[in-house]
Amino acid sequence: QRIIGIMGAMPEETNGIVALLQNPVATTRGRRTYTSGTINGITVVVVFSRWGKVAAATTVTHLILEFNITELIFTGVAGAILDDLNIGDIVIGNQFIQHDMDARPLMAKYEIPLLGVTHFESPEDCINAGFVAANSAIAEKKLHTEIPEADLAQFAITAPKVIIGVIASGDHFFSDTETKTKLLSELPDVVCVEMEGAAVAQVCYEYAIQYTIIRTISDNAESTSDIDFAAFIATIASKYAALIIQKLIL
Numbered sequence: 428q429r430i431i432g433i434m435g436a437m438p439e440e441t442n443g444i445v446a447l448l449q450n451p452v453a454t455t456r457g458r459r460t461y462t463s464g465t466i467n468g469i470t471v472v473v474v475f476s477r478w479g480k481v482a483a484a485t486t487v488t489h490l491i492l493e494f495n496i497t498e499l500i501f502t503g504v505a506g507a508i509l510d511d512l513n514i515g516d517i518v519i520g521n522q523f524i525q526h527d528m529d530a531r532p533l534m535a536k537y538e539i540p541l542l543g544v545t546h547f548e549s550p551e552d553c554i555n556a557g558f559v560a561a562n563s564a565i566a567e568k569k570l571h572t573e574i575p576e577a578d579l580a581q582f583a584i585t586a587p588k589v590i591i592g593v594i595a596s597g598d599h600f601f602s603d604t605e606t607k608t609k610l611l612s613e614l615p616d617v618v619c620v621e622m623e624g625a626a627v628a629q630v631c632y633e634y635a636i637q638y639t640i641i642r643t644i645s646d647n648a649e650s651t652s653d654i655d656f657a658a659f660i661a662t663i664a665s666k667y668a669a670l671i672i673q674k675l676i677l
């Protein structure tokens with residue numbers, strides 16, 4: 428039986444998804460509330476992971492061991508690294524790097540100790556399904572009918588695009604140009620940064636669980652990132668997550 432774990436790094440996002448559940452049942456363990464139910468007849472468990480790699484890894488492990496999930500979907504926001512990414516655009520992660528992992532000289536920079544890899548790769552099927560779901564949510568103009576025009580205008584969101592790309596995760600909120608430029612010089616393929624994806628990817632890799640990680644750009648990972656991030660979360664993020672999830676779970 429398919430059981431899909433759905434994790435979000437913001438309560439605003441997971442609340443929007445919990446609202447979609449049929450027959451929701453909530454249980455609280457380890458300071459997190461797991462809500463089980465169905466979406467389109469498929470069993471899902473939705474949880475707000477909280478922020479950072481440890482919080483995310485703990486939550487996904489709990490979903491695997493206590494709720495027996497067979498696949499995982501993570502939705503959240505991210506700061507743009509790629510110049511061409513604008514607020515409101517969507518990234519489906521294909522590779523995940525922990526940008527704050529550095530055990531040199533014992534091993535190469537970014538190498539995950541004892542796994543012998545520097546990045547994790549989401550399964551091809553998951554990437555494609557995420558890409559199709561995000562594009563179809565956009566194509567149906569649902570973002571525009573369900574989110575007030577004024578909220579979209581605040582971030583100049585007109586025609587959001589969906590890209591597939593490399594996501595870097597770490598316990599750091601990017602809020603200045605210098606740090607952003609340094610990351611880009613060391614990891615030129617990274618398109619956006621966030622604080623959970625590569626931790627979720629590591630746990631899913633270790634337990635052989637399929638995972639799809641979807642990130643909406645909330646800020647540009649430099650000087651105004653904290654202001655844009657807060658405003659985006661408050662007005663738009665929750666609706667985005669729910670619209671894409673409805674397209675993904677069919």
Ligand code: ADE
Nearest residue numbers: 504505506600601621648
């Ligand atoms: N998630 C959203 N915006 C971010 C940023 N600027 N840095 C890290 N994680 C983020």
